[in-house]
Amino acid sequence: MLQLLSVNYDDRIPNWRTQSEVLSYHVLVLVTDGKVKYTINGQEIIAERGDFLYIPQSTLRSGDTIPGFPHQKYTVLIMTEPGSKLGIPFLDRGEFIRFRLSNLHYLQRRFIKLFEEMRGGRSFRSYIGLGLTQELIGLLARELEKPEVTPAKMFYAQLVKQYLLDHYREHVEIEQLGKLIHRSPNYTTALFKEVFGQAPIRYMHQLRLHEACRLLLHSDMTVADIAQYLGYYDPSYFFRMFKKHVGLSPSEFISSGRTEDLPQLFP
Incomplete structure (x- = not known):
């Protein structure tokens, strides 16, 4: 079972930083502008515009701003039942992924729609937000299935x-x-x-x-x-x-x- 925890948008926050911690949830990240640095299980990762990151539960993660490169990104926090299989390969494997999206604009709009839905106080937003999250995960899984372009x-x-x-x-x-x-x-x-x-x-x-x-x-x-x-x-x-x-x-x-x-x- 999938549970949506929160949806966030970071818009060129000065000196953005997230402390080093072992995650108790999964994180989906879409970088829409600039660059941002993550340290994933001790390995430094630089994510740029168009990059999608999946950071699974139990990962040791920290994040930091890169001087001179203010960034914009969406982050979606989700939970899954331990040991459950959802039929989504990248979720079921539970391994860190960094992937350059070929259809950034469309997927960015879906992240925006999810963020806007969860930000407001509209009725039934939790149900609609969960549906949008499932759609988004399905679209990302489909992107990951595409053969690598030469x-x-x-x-x-x-x-x-x-x-x-x-x-x-x-x-x-x-x-x-x-x-x-x-x-x-x-x-x-x-x-x-x-x-x-x-x-x-x-x-x-x-x-x-x-x-x-x-x-x-x-x-x-x-x-x-x-x-x-x-x-x-x-x-x-x-x-x-x-x-x-x-x-x-x-x-x-x-x-x-x-x-x-x-x-x-x-x-």
Whole structure:
């Protein structure tokens, strides 16, 4: 049986430190920015943005800030019955894990959702929090099952990703991305999905819609202006895309004013 104890968010806390102790619970850690140092059973570990750590019960653990590298991270504390098997390999093995996530953004949003749920005083939060924790653990276990990506594949996938980050407001076709890495369109799509868990054009739309959310809340641009700015020259198409993937219309999104309460984009 799984029990959720607490969910914490450390946001660049000056001189953050946790004392050396033998844990009586399991800890899930997601580092979302900066670097943080842990000492696990006497071994020094430096965790960076995108790293997931599983620190099992009975581990001798301490943690410390790295000067000049303020960090942000989520920590989830859980308990399991001694000797119980949950069918989750990394929990059942009970060994320390440090793993670089390929789909950081999506998993970060799930940590945020769990944190927000447990922070408030909403009814039934313990039940909902436990369900979100189980979902999160399942997603992490699935990530850990993925075969290791070769350095060459990671290099080409990163080239495509950076191109999309630089040009997501422009008209981009998969043929262009294939030419960028001198590979076929089908190979390029498969490669990107293997590394980042989604097709490159889908990722491009994700970038556009996240920017649309920011602009809707923090600018005076109209919906039509935002659509054109982001490369959607048909405002009705932008409206449909936004409604489909965010779950709200642009006007409903503006009225909500709270990104943490929204459904995850591109689940």
